[in-house]
Every structure is written in C-alpha cells, then in structure tokens.
Amino acid sequence: MKNTPWMAVGNDELNDKPVVKAGDKVICPRCGELHTLRPGQRLVPGPSGTYEDATKVRDDFLMAFSCGETVYLGALRGRLITGRLPS
Numbered sequence: 001m002k003n004t005p006w007m008a009v010g011n012d013e014l015n016d017k018p019v020v021k022a023g024d025k026v027i028c029p030r031c032g033e034l035h036t037l038r039p040g041q042r043l044v045p046g047p048s049g050t051y052e053d054a055t056k057v058r059d060d061f062l063m064a065f066s067c068g069e070t071v072y073l074g075a076l077r078g079r080l081i082t083g084r085l086p087s
C-alpha cells in the first residue's frame with residue numbers, strides 16, 4: 001500500500017450512527033448486497049511481556065465487512081460508519 005488511509009470521526013458524529021454488533025448484516029454501499037460485520041482483533045503481549053509471543057484476541061472496537069476481495073471498515077466503537085442497516 002503506497003499511502004496509509006486515514007479518517008477522523010468526531011464523538012458527536014459517531015453517536016448519531018446506528019448501533020451495530022458483530023454478526024449484523026449491513027447493506028454494502030459498493031454492491032448493494034448484504035455483508036456480515038466481523039469483529040477485529042488486537043494483540044495482547046505474551047508471557048515475555050512483548051509482542052513476539054502475543055495472542056490475538058477478539059476486539060469489537062473496529063469491525064469490518066468483505067465485499068469480494070475487498071475489506072471495508074464498517075463500524076467503529078459499535079457504530080456503523082460504512083453502509084446502512086436493512087429496514
């Protein structure tokens with residue numbers, strides 16, 4: 001990846017977004033189909049206190065969905081930021 005994508009979302013802006021959880025289906029803005037939100041992972045340092053023996057644990061702070069071969073950031077802190085919920 002040549003450039004690292006970044007985004008900024010204000011707390012007030014986030015609070016206006018729909019509440020979601022891992023496993024929810026969202027309507028993809030790219031293809032219009034339903035895709036499933038998947039939780040992210042974070043690394044927890046291992047017994048050595050470093051990340052060399054780290055363990056991956058589920059973390060719902062960031063959630064994503066896949067559309068074909070592309071993965072999209074779908075939710076932040078339990079709020080949907082990409083796509084929309086089916087009615």
Ligand SMILES: [Zn+2]
Pocket residue numbers: 028029030031032033035066067068
């Ligand atoms: Zn899609």
